[in-house]
Amino acid sequence: MSPQNYLNELNEIQRQAVECTEGPVMIIAGAGSGKTRVLTYRIAHLIHKGVDPFHILALTFTNKAAKEMKERITGIAGNHGKNLWMGTFHSVFAKILRIESERIGYPRNFTIYDTEDSKNLLKDIIRELDLDEKTYKTSLVYNRISAAKNSLVSAQQYGLNEKILEEDRKSAKPKITEIYSKYSMRCFKAGAMDFDDLLFKTNLLFKNHADVLQKYQEKFRYILVDEYQDTNFSQYVIINQLAARFENICVVGDDAQSIYSFRGANIQNILNFEKDYPDLNTFKLEQNYRSTQTIVNAANSIIANNKEQLTKKVWTANVPGDKIRVMRALTDNEEGYQVAGSIFETLNSLQAKYNHFAILYRTNAQSRAMEEALRKLNIPYRIYGGISFYQRKEIKDLLAYFRLAINPHDEEALKRIINYPARGIGQTSIDKIIAAAADNDVSLFTVLENLKDFDPGINAGTSSKINDFVAMVRSFGVMVSAKNAFETGNHIATSSGILHDLYNDKTPEGVSRYENLQELINALKEFSESSSETENPQTNTLDLFMQDIALLTDADKETDDPLEKNRVSLMTIHSAKGLEFPYVYVVGLEENLFPSQMALNSREELEEERRLFYVALTRAETKVTLSYAVSRYKWGNQIFCEPSRFIEELDEQHLEMPAAPANRQRDETWSIQPKQSFKTEKKLVKLNNSARPAGGNYNPEDLKDLRVGMEVTHQRFGTGKVISMEGTFPNNKATVQFPEAGLKQLLLRFAMLKIV
DNA sequence: GGAGGCCTCGGAAGG
DNA sequence: CGAGGCCTCC
Secondary structure, eight states: OOHHHHHHTSOHHHHHHHHOOSSOEEEEEOTTSOHHHHHHHHHHHHHHTTOOGGGEEEEESSHHHHHHHHHHHHHHHGGGGGGOEEEEHHHHHHHHHHHTGGGGTOOTTOEEEOHHHHHHHHHHHHHHTTOOTTTSOHHHHHHHHHHHHHTTOOHHHHHHOHHHHHHHHHTTOTTHHHHHHHHHHHHHHTTEEEHHHHHHHHHHHHHHOHHHHHHHHHHOSEEEESSGGGOOHHHHHHHHHHHTTTOOEEEEEOGGGOOOGGGTOOTHHHHTHHHHOTTOEEEEEOEESSSOHHHHHHHHHHHTTOSSOOOOOOEEOSOOOOOEEEEEESSHHHHHHHHHHHHHHHHHHHTOOGGGEEEEESSGGGHHHHHHHHHHTTOOEEEOOSOOGGGSHHHHHHHHHHHHHHOTTOHHHHHHHTTSSOOSOOHHHHHHHHHHHHHHTOOHHHHHHTHHHHOOOOOHHHHHHHHHHHHHHHHHHHHHHHSOHHHHHHHHHHHTSHHHHHHTOOSHHHHHHHHHHHHHHHHHHHHHHHHHTSSOGGGSSHHHHHHHHHTOOOOOOOOOOHHHHOSEEEEEHHHHTTOOEEEEEEOOOBTBBTTBGGGOSSHHHHHHHHHHHHHHHTTEEEEEEEEEESEEEETTEEEEOOBOHHHHHSOGGGEEOOOOOSSOSGGGGGGOOOOOOOOOOGGGSOOOGGGSOTTSOSOTTSGGGOOTTOEEEETTTEEEEEEEEESOTTSOEEEEEETTTEEEEEETTTOOEEEO
């Protein structure tokens, strides 16, 4: 496509934003204003103007955004965009860190720890330091360290920073500094970086090696950053450093859609961008092409309540459209039925398709009531968010073998599979090895390799098993460079015993796990075959495959089947960012739920909740429906709810309110069905050890009289029939057939049973 | 090593 | 209430 053609597809402001290629540029892109189009056309325009793609860097936050943009650029610029560096912050800087790894003392094949690995390591360290695991909860410590790294505070600086130490003392967690330094050391010895390290170490690299920084400044003459409002301090510094030479930096974002402060995003980066670059050119994309006037105006009126924002006036030339409908339900379940019913009606009357609908909620726990109702009406749906493919246990197990083959010092991979499948190296031995490694300041694998020298005090039998294990890992390592990814991976999966282990598991879960492993091996095959066509034979080895997937955490694999795709989408508002649907239902608009109770401590927090509501509203093209329940079950207790303040903040003229109830408040809860629940009857239930009468019998009214043929109710499995009994009380077992849960063998001493 | 009971705790989530 | 981690028992 010629430049003139694509420029004609843009409105005046969009065109200016695309054509202003030199110097610092900020593009404030309102929701639905064609942000991705501007970004991609800008890159295409740079290339058409003769800028070598080699000199362009485009950064995004998600793999999905990167992929989408790559496809669109290929569509416009064809193959010219080949040498362009485009990817997530993490993938781009991981690439640079691998190239420059020697400068910071890391192996080129360093491992990337995911959150689970990091937390496991932290848990070990907290135990080794003999700290109280309840005071030092791993997720809390992880967040603290992550926040430090994202503010560019190293472990050493952390220990010298009186202000931070004081904070930790105040929260009664003074040892976090010790955990942090030990954690950093262990990661280093393992040749591993966590997600935050990818940014932190990049900063370190640029700071300590001026020549390296200069090299990349020269390379990246044009820098583009998407979703700039979501950048944290660490990312902010990297961008500024890289742009310092040519100052051809273009940031795109929307302060009104900054919803990630809880993970370190700093809205000030976009609010103060003008101070960083005084000769800045700012373009405001204010025309919304997505939504009706009603939706745009309502969203504007919400965000107008916020104090901190860049001024802009989002407008649309679209039709006025329907009012925003507010629905009131008595309970969370009823809310589900109302929403499902409304979807059903709209489908029939307007001939919409299932995938025109989205149900958005504040917390994942709200999905259940929605699911139930949709299932009752046979409406197909898809829930987003959940465990991704690469987070699954069986996949991580096999990947751990791969990781170890590539980098045997990888501690988390080693601990994960040294005894899986079981090979007689138990926890005691592992603890000894960890201790020896710490004492001698080496990696775990180094200890394993030199058992005699380090002498961790492991008996001869286990020692020989360890030697076998070391030999196996080494043999895998040799294969990595000699064979392609599929050959190596398949060999590892087979000879490690993982495939065999799962093959023998014939439960539905076991079968599914086996299939997942096969899928991973298929991916290896595809990778090996597609790469082997290139001339360089070194492009299809396992280590290169692992580099690709280390940062791939996206759960969604595209399904080609359109029927599969034609479903109602259920997701949190956070994960809906960047998406659009004709019909959007925002549910649970109750005070303390949305806005979240935890976000009412400061103006900043409330404003972020409001931005979240703004994001929810602006996902819709045609119609928004809001709903709230008067009462809701929370952790088994019925609680009463008030409508969200956000409903009140909307201008009445945009709303279609439910008929006012005669008596608006709690009287109407009389019709609420009590939730069915099984109350364990203590007298019929086994007693735990502390309640056991010394030397005596168990509770006399226990299950002595249970006989074959009787019906019993179990707390979890429901009601079932006793098939057979064996043993003598209280060490007897009953085999019970439950219609729901199947055949269960229950030891009566422990069973939560009640005779019906 | 697996099964089952006990205990705890409960936000949103990218790489 | 219910998921997940931990602990205990066999």
